[in-house]
Amino acid sequence: MAGLEELKRRLRPLSFDADGSGGEVLEGGTVNLLSRSSGEYNISELGFHKRKAGQDKARSSEKAYRCSSREMHIFGSVDSGSSSVVHRAIFIRVHRIMALKKINVFEKDKREQILNELGTLSEACCYPGLVEFHGAFYKPNSGAIYFALEYMDGGSLADIIRVKKFIAEPVLAHMLVKVLPALRYLHEVKHVVHRDIKPANLLVNLKGDVKITDFGVTSGLHDSVSTCATFVGTVTYMSPERIRNYSYAADIWSLGLTVLECATGRFPYCVNGGLSDLMLQILDDPSPTPAKYVYSPEFCSFISACLQKDADARPTCEQLLSYPFIDRYRRTGVDLPSYFKSVHDPTEILWQIAHMLAVHYYLIFYGSDNVWRYMKTFYREESVFSFLGEEHVGQSDIFRTLSRIRKMLKGKRPRGKIVHVIEKVRCCAHGEEEGVAIRVSGSFIVGNELLVCEDGKRVGRFREEFFMEPGHAMGCFIISRQKLQIVEK
Numbered sequence: 049m050a051g052l053e054e055l056k057r058r059l060r061p062l063s064f065d066a067d068g069s070g071g072e073v074l075e076g077g078t079v080n081l082l083s084r085s086s087g088e089y090n091i092s093e094l095g096f097h098k099r100k101a102g103q104d105k106a107r108s109s110e111k112a113y114r115c116s117s118r119e120m121h122i123f124g125s126v127d128s129g130s131s132s133v134v135h136r137a138i139f140i141r142v143h144r145i146m147a148l149k150k151i152n153v154f155e156k157d158k159r160e161q162i163l164n165e166l167g168t169l170s171e172a173c174c175y176p177g178l179v180e181f182h183g184a185f186y187k188p189n190s191g192a193i194y195f196a197l198e199y200m201d202g203g204s205l206a207d208i209i210r211v212k213k214f215i216a217e218p219v220l221a222h223m224l225v226k227v228l229p230a231l232r233y234l235h236e237v238k239h240v241v242h243r244d245i246k247p248a249n250l251l252v253n254l255k256g257d258v259k260i261t262d263f264g265v266t267s268g269l270h271d272s273v274s275t276c277a278t279f280v281g282t283v284t285y286m287s288p289e290r291i292r293n294y295s296y297a298a299d300i301w302s303l304g305l306t307v308l309e310c311a312t313g314r315f316p317y318c319v320n321g322g323l324s325d326l327m328l329q330i331l332d333d334p335s336p337t338p339a340k341y342v343y344s345p346e347f348c349s350f351i352s353a354c355l356q357k358d359a360d361a362r363p364t365c366e367q368l369l370s371y372p373f374i375d376r377y378r379r380t381g382v383d384l385p386s387y388f389k390s391v392h393d394p395t396e397i398l399w400q401i402a403h404m405l406a407v408h409y410y411l412i413f414y415g416s417d418n419v420w421r422y423m424k425t426f427y428r429e430e431s432v433f434s435f436l437g438e439e440h441v442g443q444s445d446i447f448r449t450l451s452r453i454r455k456m457l458k459g460k461r462p463r464g465k466i467v468h469v470i471e472k473v474r475c476c477a478h479g480e481e482e483g484v485a486i487r488v489s490g491s492f493i494v495g496n497e498l499l500v501c502e503d504g505k506r507v508g509r510f511r512e513e514f515f516m517e518p519g520h521a522m523g524c525f526i527i528s529r530q531k532l533q534i535v536e537k
Contacts, residue, residue, distance in 0.1 A: 079153055079186045091186045093117045115183025115196045121408050138408045140422050145523040149195040162193055168263040177230025179261040199523050200251035202388040205310055211391045214313035217347050221377035226258040232365035235296040245302035256384035297359035304354025346373040402475035402486045410468050426527050434531040466492050483517040508536045
C-alpha cells in the first residue's frame with residue numbers, strides 16, 4: 049500500500065477524455081454514435097455512414113461503407129480480449145477471408161473504443177503498415193458492432209515470441225522498416241497517438257507484411273492541443289510521461305519496449321509487484337537497456353534513443369528510419385515470409401482455409417437468391433467446371449450449369465429438397481501462388497437444410513474437387529477448376 053500512496057502523491061490529477069461522445073439505438077436497428085471531434089456515425093446491419101461537420105461546407109465530409117451482416121459467413125474466434133472478440137469470416141461478395149472484431153455497443157467505455165477505431169480506421173483504411181478496414185455493421189440481436197478488418201494469417205509478434213522465444217536483430221530491423229512509416233503516418237498526417245503499441249498489436253501475414261492494429265485507445269492531437277491527459281491503453285508499455293501527460297513520443301517509448309521484448313523474449317520490467325510498483329519503476333528506475341555483450345552497438349543505441357526519460361529527446365519515426373541499426377541490416381537478406389511461415393504449422397493453416405472455403409461455397413449454394421448471385425464471382429473467365437463428362441468454361445457457363453443443378457436439388461417442395469452433407473474435407477497446397485486443392489465428400493439427404501447432420505434420408509453420395517487460387521487481394525480466392533461427381537444410392 050505504501051507504493052500506491054507514493055504513486056498517488058506524485059501523480060498529477062488525471063482526467064478522462066471529455067469528448068462529449070454519446071450514443072443511441074434508433075428505430076430500425078441503427079446505432080447512432082456522436083463524437084465532438086470525429087463527427088456522427090450511423091451503423092446498421094447494412095454498414096455504416098460517417099458524417100463530419102466542418103466550419104464550412106468545404107470542410108464537411110461524408111463517407112459510407114457497405115458491409116452488411118448478411119454478406120458475411122462467420123466462423124470460429126481467433127482471439128479474445130477484455131473488450132472484444134475476433135472471428136474469422138468470409139466476405140461473400142468478394143470471397144475474401146477477413147477478421148471480424150466484435151465490440152459490445154451498450155457499454156460507455158466500449159462506445160469510446162468504437163468511436164476511436166472508426167475514426168482512425170476510416171480515415172486511414174488502406175495505408176501500408178496499418179491493418180486494412182473494410183467497413184462495420186451492427187447486429188441488433190447481439191448488441192454488438194462488428195469491424196471488418198484485413199485477416200493477418202501470421203498472428204502477432206507476441207505469438208512469434210511464444211514460439212521462437214526471441215526475434216533476431218536482422219528480422220527486427222526489417223520489420224521496423226515496415227512499421228515505422230505507418231506510425232509516422234499516424235503521427236504526422238493523422239495527428240494521432242496510438243497509445244497501445246505492444247507485441248500483441250503488431251500483426252504479420254505470411255506474405256511478409258507487418259501492420260499496426262487495435263486503434264481503440266488512440267487519441268487525436270490537434271493544433272490547439274499539444275498533449276494528451278487520458279489514462280488508457282496497456283499500462284505495462286506506458287512511458288513515464290504517459291503516467292502524466294504525453295504526446296507522440298509516448299508511442300516511441302512503447303515501440304522501444306516492444307522491440308527490446310522481442311529481442312530478449314521477456315518484458316523489460318518486473319511485473320510481479322503489481323501496478324503501482326510497475327509505474328514507480330517506470331518513473332524512477334533507469335530505462336531498460338539490452339546487454340551490450342549480447343547485442344550490437346547499433347541495436348543498443350536504437351533502444352536507448354527510444355527509451356529516453358525525456359520525451360522531447362526521443363527521436364521521431366522519420367529519424368529512427370535512418371538510425372544505424374536500420375542501416376546495418378537494410379541490405380541483409382531477410383526473407384520475412386519464410387520466417388513468419390516457420391512459426392506456424394502450414395498444414396493446420398491450410399486446413400483452416402480449406403474448411404472455411406468449402407463451407408462458404410455450400411452456404412452460397414443453399415443461400416437466398418440474393419446470396420446465390422455472388423457464386424458467379426467465385427469464378428474467372430478461364431475457370432473450368434466438370435460434370436457428367438462435360439466441361440463448362442467461364443463465369444457465365446459455369447453459373448448457368450450450377451443454377452440448373454441447384455434447381456434440380458431444390459425440388460418443387462421444401463420437404464423434397466436435397467442438400468449436401470459434408471462428411472470429409474481434405475486439402476493440399478496447389479500451385480506456386482499459395483493456392484489450395486480441396487476435396488469434399490459426403491451424402492445427399494432429403495428434407496434437411498443443414499450442412500452437417502446425422503438425420504434424414506440419404507439418397508446418394510457426392511465428391512467434389514476444387515482448385516482455388518489467390519484472388520486480386522490478400523485473403524481473396526477464386527475457383528480455377530472444379531469437378532463434381534454424384535453417385536446415386
